[in-house]
Each structure stands twice: as C-alpha cells, then as structure tokens.
Amino acid sequence: MxxxxxxxxxxxxxxxxxxxxxxxxxTAFAFQGFFDYGVTSWYEAHNxxxxxxxxxxxxxxxxxxxxxxx
Amino acid sequence: MTAAxxxxxxxxxxxxxxxxxxxxxxxxxxxxxxxxxxxxAACHSLDRVAWRxxxxxxxxxxxxxxxxxxxxxxxxxxxxxxxxxxxxxxxDYIPGPYANEQAARAANQGALPPxxxxxxxxxxxxxxxxxxxxxxxxxxxxxxxxxxxGGNYNPYFPATTSQMAxxxxxxxxxxxxxxxxxxxxxxxxxLIIVSGLYxxxxxxxxxxxxxxxxxxxxxxxxxx
Amino acid sequence: xxxxxxxxxxxxxxHVGQINPTTVKKWTPxxxxxxxxxxxxxxxxxxxxxxxxxxxxxxxxxxxxxxxHTLDPEDSPQ
Numbered sequence: 001m002x003x004x005x006x007x008x009x010x011x012x013x014x015x016x017x018x019x020x021x022x023x024x025x026x027t028a029f030a031f032q033g034f035f036d037y038g039v040t041s042w043y044e045a046h047n048x049x050x051x052x053x054x055x056x057x058x059x060x061x062x063x064x065x066x067x068x069x070x
Numbered sequence: 071m072t073a074a075x076x077x078x079x080x081x082x083x084x085x086x087x088x089x090x091x092x093x094x095x096x097x098x099x100x101x102x103x104x105x106x107x108x109x110x111a112a113c114h115s116l117d118r119v120a121w122r123x124x125x126x127x128x129x130x131x132x133x134x135x136x137x138x139x140x141x142x143x144x145x146x147x148x149x150x151x152x153x154x155x156x157x158x159x160x161x162d163y164i165p166g167p168y169a170n171e172q173a174a175r176a177a178n179q180g181a182l183p184p185x186x187x188x189x190x191x192x193x194x195x196x197x198x199x200x201x202x203x204x205x206x207x208x209x210x211x212x213x214x215x216x217x218x219x220g221g222n223y224n225p226y227f228p229a230t231t232s233q234m235a236x237x238x239x240x241x242x243x244x245x246x247x248x249x250x251x252x253x254x255x256x257x258x259x260x261l262i263i264v265s266g267l268y269x270x271x272x273x274x275x276x277x278x279x280x281x282x283x284x285x286x287x288x289x290x291x292x293x294x
Numbered sequence: 295x296x297x298x299x300x301x302x303x304x305x306x307x308x309h310v311g312q313i314n315p316t317t318v319k320k321w322t323p324x325x326x327x328x329x330x331x332x333x334x335x336x337x338x339x340x341x342x343x344x345x346x347x348x349x350x351x352x353x354x355x356x357x358x359x360x361x362x363h364t365l366d367p368e369d370s371p372q
Contacts, residue, residue, distance in 0.1 A: 016324070016327060018324060018327035018328040018330075018331050019327055019331075021328075021331040021335075022327065022328075022330050022331030022334050025331060025334035025335045025337070025338045026334045028338045029334060029337050029338045029341065032338065032341055033341070033357070033360055035259065035262075035263075036259070037360060039255070039258055039259050039262065040255065043091060043093075043254075043255050043258060046091055046092075047091075047092060047093040049095075050086060050087075050092075050093050050094065050095040050096055050097070051093060051096060052096045052126055052127055052128070052369075054096075055096045055097045055100060055128075056130065056368075056369075058097070059130075122371045123371075125369060125370070125371050126369035126371070130368040130369070131367065131368045131369065131370055131371075131372075132368060160371065160372070
C-alpha cells in the first residue's frame with residue numbers, strides 16, 4: 001500500500017466528490033466501531049476487578065446466602 | 071462561618087472511584103446495599119431507586135426479584151373495591167421505613183432522617199463527608215447500628231465499622247450517580263477525540279499561515 | 295447545385311425539460327455513487343440502532359460479531 005502513487009489515491013478516492021464523501025462516511029463508520037471497542041477494552045482492563053462482570057464471577061465462589069437475611 | 075458552625079472539613083480519602091477513568095467497585099456497592107438494608111433502612115428511605123436498577127450493577131435478576139418480593143406494595147382494589155396488597159416486583163421502587171414524614175419525625179424526636187437517594191450529591195464533600203460522618207460518632211459503632219449477628223460478608227473478615235461505612239458510602243454514591251461508570255467511559259472517548267482534533271487544528275492553522283509567516287516585505291525608497 | 299440540403303435536418307430527442315437520454319446516461323452512475331455515499335452516511339449515524347444492527351451490521355463478515363449483543367438473562371432488567 002505504501003508504494004502506491006499519490007495520483008492513484010487521488011483518482012480512486014479524491015477525484016469524484018461522491019466517492020470522497022462516501023469514503024469519509026465509510027471511514028467514520030469503521031472508526032466509530034474500532035474506537036469504541038478500543039476505548040471500552042482499555043477502560044475495562046483499567047478497572048479490572050471492580051466491574052459487575054468480575055464481581056458476578058466471584059459470586060459463585062462465596063455463596064449468595066447472606067443477601068436474604070432481612 | 072466557624073468550623074463549629076458548618077462542621078469540620080472531612081479529609082480526602084482514596085476512593086477507588088476517584089480517578090478520571092475509575093469505575094465504582096461493584097463488589098463494594100453490593101456489600102454497601104446490604105449495609106443499607108440492615109442498618110440504615112430502619113430510618114432512611116431510598117425513594118428514587120427502583121429495584122430493577124440494581125440488576126447488573128450489584129445483583130443478579132433473580133436476587134433482585136427475591137428481595138423485591140419480600141416487601142408488600144399497594145395493589146389495585148379487588149372487584150368489591152377493597153384495598154389489597156401484592157408482593158414487590160422489579161418495576162417498584164425501594165420502600166421507605168415510614169408511611170409519611172410525620173411518622174418519621176415522630177419516631178426520631180422530631181427530626182426527619184433524610185432520603186438517601188441523592189445524599190452524596192447533596193452534601194459538600196460527597197463521599198468523604200458521608201464516610202466521615204458515619205465513622206465520626208464517638209461511640210464504637212454509629213448510633214442505632216446493630217452489627218449482623220455473627221454474619222459476615224465475603225470476603226472481609228470481620229466486618230469493621232469503617233469497612234461498612236466505606237461500602238455504604240460507595241453504594242450511596244452509586245444511588246446518587248448511577249450513570250457514573252458510563253459517564254467516565256464516554257468522557258474518555260470525548261477527551262481523546264477532542265484532543266486529537268485540537269492537535270489537527272493546530273497543524274492546519276500553521277499550514278494555512280505559512281505564506282503569511284514567511285513573507286518578506288521590502289521597502290524600496292524612490293530614487294531621487 | 296441540385297440535391298443539396300439547405301437547412302440542417304434535425305430531430306429532437308425525447309425529453310422532459312432538460313432530462314433526455316444523454317443527460318440520464320451521464321448522471322445515472324454519479325447519482326448511484328451519491329446514493330452509496332448517502333447509504334454510508336445513514337450507517338454512520340445509525341450505528342447504535344438495534345434495527346440497523348440486526349438488518350445490516352451483524353451480517354458484515356468477520357467484524358459483524360461486534361454488533362451482536364447477548365445479554366445474560368441474569369443481567370436482564372425485565
């Protein structure tokens with residue numbers, strides 16, 4: 001990819017405005033997905049152990065009986 | 071105002087949810103709810119929290135259903151028009167200890183124990199204040215607390231007053247700010263995008279200004 | 295000087311205003327590309343919409359699973 005001519009990129013993507021706008025939206029769509037996935041993965045790793053899904057796993061070990069004493 | 075008039079400033083504790091990218095400790099929320107249930111709910115209501123909001127935060131669906139069903143709520147009158155009761159369901163709100171404000175005041179020497187749904191946001195110092203208040207009572211345990219008889223939660227052994235205060239404070243913070251975890255996640259995304267766009271705009275500005283910044287203006291005096 | 299035509303013999307192509315076969319042939323592919331751009335635009339703004347997630351995005355090969363949200367019944371708010 002890096003060896004491609006600038007004029008190839010120009011002809012393929014930037015020449016026609018319809019293609020240009022379309023590729024902007026397509027890139028935005030893909031970027032949204034990857035960005036959200038990436039940030040969420042980092043966020044969950046940064047807060048490992050505190051999240052509900054981690055707590056839920058540990059529930060099975062300790063037993064939930066304490067909850068129902070009223 | 072003197073310190074005696076507006077209360078001592080609470081010290082700043084290292085809450086695990088203090089940082090810009092830190093979520094609540096959901097295990098602490100879970101234990102904190104239990105503390106609320108066993109200790110605080112005797113006098114304090116939590117009117118704005120519905121049972122269903124606990125699901126996937128601190129309890130599973132089945133656990134919350136079981137807890138809700140332990141309480142009675144008013145039902146539609148029967149066919150004869152007589153009032154009747156029904157067991158609680160997920161859509162209901164957590165019931166308070168007193169039927170109305172007057173009953174609450176009568177049971178507490180005229181003082182109204184405040185609803186705790188938003189207490190963390192409603193007091194200066196937030197979590198630090200609540201925690202300090204709970205652990206600041208001169209007796210061994212906060213007034214009116216009955217430690218659960220022999221029962222301890224997982225895995226903290228034994229459940230100290232300070233541990234319980236920390237947990238219930240975390241729980242109350244969640245009750246006041248249930249959007250907290252998602253808010254910080256979105257905030258992180260927003261910060262990254264905005265900083266990125268800012269840096270791009272710095273470059274674009276410099277690019278557009280190069281002709282101006284690198285022009286040369288000369289003055290050629292007219293020949294006599 | 296016999297048999298030469300004095301005037302241009304012309305026929306008018308079928309048309310509705312300015313729209314005639316020539317212009318249609320010219321503009322159809324361009325409008326098609328714009329339609330594609332508009333489609334991607336709609337996708338960008340409906341990415342979190344479950345209706346679109348189920349009809350389109352989940353079907354994307356390899357990456358489609360990102361939009362599949364399975365909820366453990368224990369975590370369901372119902």
